[in-house]
Amino acid sequence: MRQTTSTRGPGTWVRRAAAAIGVAAIGTTTLVAGAVPALAEPEVISYSIAGDTLTLTCAADLGGSPNPLWVLDYADWDITNGWDGTSVKARSAGVAPNYPIDISPLAGGTYNIFARCIYKPTWQGNTGGTTPYIVSDQFEYLKAPSAVRGLSATPRVGAIDLTWSPPDHDSGLGVTYLITSDRGLSTSTTDLSFTDTTVPVGTTVTYTVTPQNSAGTGTGTPATATAIGSTPILDLAPTDEIKVGVSPSFDAWVSLENTYAEGSVRLLVGGTPVSTWQPLVAGYARLDAAAPTQGGPITYTLQFLDPDNREFTLDRSYHVASAPPVDGGDGDGDPTPNPNPNPNPNPTNPTPTPTPDPAPVTPDVSVPGTVTTTVGTPVQVRVALPSAKGPRPTTLVVTSGGRTLTTVTVPATGDLVVDLGVLPPGTHALTFATPASAGLRAWSAPVSVSVTGEPPATAGAPTARLAGSTSSAAPGTEIELVARDFQPGETVVFFLHSEPVLLGTAVADADGVARLTVALPTDVPAGDHHVRATGGTSGRSAEIALAIGTATPVANPVAAPAATELATTGSSTAALVAAQALLLGGGALLLVARRRLAAGR
CATH class of the missing domain: 2.60.40.1930 (Macroglobulin (MG2) domain)
Incomplete structure (x- = not known):
């Protein structure tokens, strides 16, 4: 093969060593129309690669001008990845002597090229018979990786997590991922995930993940997320009056600016734990504390640990009611009966009874238990919310396996349609939840999403x-x-x-x-x-x-005998025999086809 200069572009290439080259060339016999020199293969057929185009070049004619003895009839070629059927295969289209071949459909890697330039004789009006010049070689076609797949940006306490799947192809070179943001972030990783802990609360950030390899840079993929509050909001309330000798229960809530918190909580008194650790579910946990041993004021500390093991606390003071004394039946707590049946010394001005705050209620929210959609179709779930007259939550959070998929602000009126985007095929167990707020308890419900089947084609949609x-x-x-x-x-x-x-x-x-x-x-x-x-x-x-078809291996065309290669041009054995007879009868014309293997070059 003639050495060619590689050109860097969307695809690049390099020559592979130990290329197998076979040539069937014209012999040196003197023909009627004059002597034809023995031409070496590089003088007749060659190829070069620039970017995504491989150009096959054949000599326009053989034997000299103005009266060439052999003229180019046509060329054909096949480019395969290990002869496995992935190929760019074609025949000449009338652009001789240079045939540009688009190799961009190839994914990138090591490829074999098998090409032929077919010539026909012109002397004495003879148009039968062909002599192919054949080249078989191997080259690497290296491409920049395709875009990453399934990029997602998920906010959590104090951070935004980026995850993605690798490109469809990378030419087998390995990939480094460049991560940038509109806040000036620029870093790289070979992992399929990255966590940004530098985003201020409430800031919306757009990230771009761009794959790179030694052949070039692929297309960047964007994803956007809003950083949630880094300082959680804690709340604690006993479910009933706290009394000496009775184990009290508490409702504990931990929320963030835009979503629930994840982690665990427990109670302490004076630095000593009085309950076990309990995990938060949709930002809520029920805590059962040890029974107090004496009445009077008491301070409970709600301790919260987030998934990054950061600690937050809240102190709340309460009054522990003493055990009621033995009463004489007159309601004054004294074992001696009171002769005055009216314990209130001022009956005309009774002591007012304080009105307790109304207990929180569970919001009237409902979701479908199951949702089914087709592959590739965005998942949408309708959430039925309370009427405008009833208390409404302000935020809805959707999670899967402990990871937040989306956080949605609840509108002031009407129901809500939550768009979850495209989910992978299969069944997904999701949790829809609203955090506790003024007058409302936390609420959550499971939703099973099934993604299966082919999406329907839309009648009248633009042609693809x-x-x-x-x-x-x-x-x-x-x-x-x-x-x-x-x-x-x-x-x-x-x-x-x-x-x-x-x-x-x-x-x-x-x-x-x-x-x-x-x-x-x-x-x-x-x-x-x-x-x-x-x-x-x-x-x-x-x-x-x-x-x-069937899984039958494709034979290497280089190993095929010369007769087989000639047969693929369309000439039959009978035609060859007739041509030979004509040549012998017309004056001892002799055509010798000879193959030179790469090992002998």
Whole structure:
């Protein structure tokens, strides 16, 4: 092969060592029209790569001008990843002698190129027979990684957690993630998560996670979150009068500026614990304390530890009622009966009885027990709230496995529709809750969300497009699917039909393009199938045909004999025999095809 200069671009390449090169070249026999020199393969066929384009170059003619003896008939080529069927395969399209080949559909990695330049003779009006010049080589096509998947920003006490899934492809080079924010943050990590502890309370921050590898920088993905209060608000109230010898119970609440707190609480008196640690559930816990041994004033300390093991406390003072003395029946607490039946010395001005504060009530909030939606479709849950006349909570929090998914401000009137975005396929156990507030107890309820099935296509929706790296493949083969003209940011769902099988999902970028690299299921039956891509939000859809064959390995075309290579050009054995006879009868024309292997070069 002729050495070429690599060009850095969206895709870059480098030559692999020990390339296997086979050449079938024209012999040195003197022909009727004149002598044809033996041409070395680099003088006839070569290739170069710049960015995402591989250019195959064939000599326009052989034998010299103005009367060439051989002229270029056509060229064909196949580029595969280990001969596994993932290829860019085509035949010349009339742009000789240079044939640009778009290799951007390839995911990146090590590839084999097998290409041929086919020539036909021109002497004596003979148009039969072909002689291919063949090149087989190996190169690395390295691409910047695709965008990260499933980026989320979740606020918690004093921090915002970022999590994401790796790109669909990274050319096998490994990925470093650059994390930036509109507050000036700039850092990098090789992990799939990052925690920002520098955001002031109430500040809304937009983060961008951009994947990088040695081939280049991918597309950044944004996510936004608002920092919640770093100082929790504690509250404590006994459920009944505190009395000597009776174990009191307390309601404990811990809330933040925009959501519930997570962690554990307990009670202390004089620094000594008088209850066990209890976990907060939706910001609430019931604490049972040890019975006080004497009456009079007492101070209880509510101690709270958050998930980062930070401690917060609240002191509340109460009065412990003494044990009632033995009464003589006259209600004055004296064992001696009082001859005066009226214990109030001033009956015309009785002692007023204080009115206790009304006890908190549980808010009238309800949610559906189960919600079902299709893959790629945003999950929406309707929350029924109290009427305007009743007390209403101010905040609703949705959690899953202890992690906050979203925090929503409750409107002053009407019900609330909570948008949870797109959740992965499967069943999700969520908790909807409202924190305790003035006159209201904390409330929570479970909701089971099932994400399954293919989203329906919307009639009349704008047309979308879908392309694949191959139109036929064996079970277990990795293919790349590229869907275009979808709404930016929506989740595109890829299903294999006729029996619907979910292949995967991808988020459309700013240009409405969603890419998915996936291995076909190993149990797909052979036959004609099709792949459908559907937008979970827009309902746009597109599909392509895909033929599924058997898992038969593809032979390396370099190892095939010269006769097989000639047969693939379309010439039959009978045609070759006839051509040979014509040549011998016309004056002992002799054509010698000879192969030179790379090992002998």
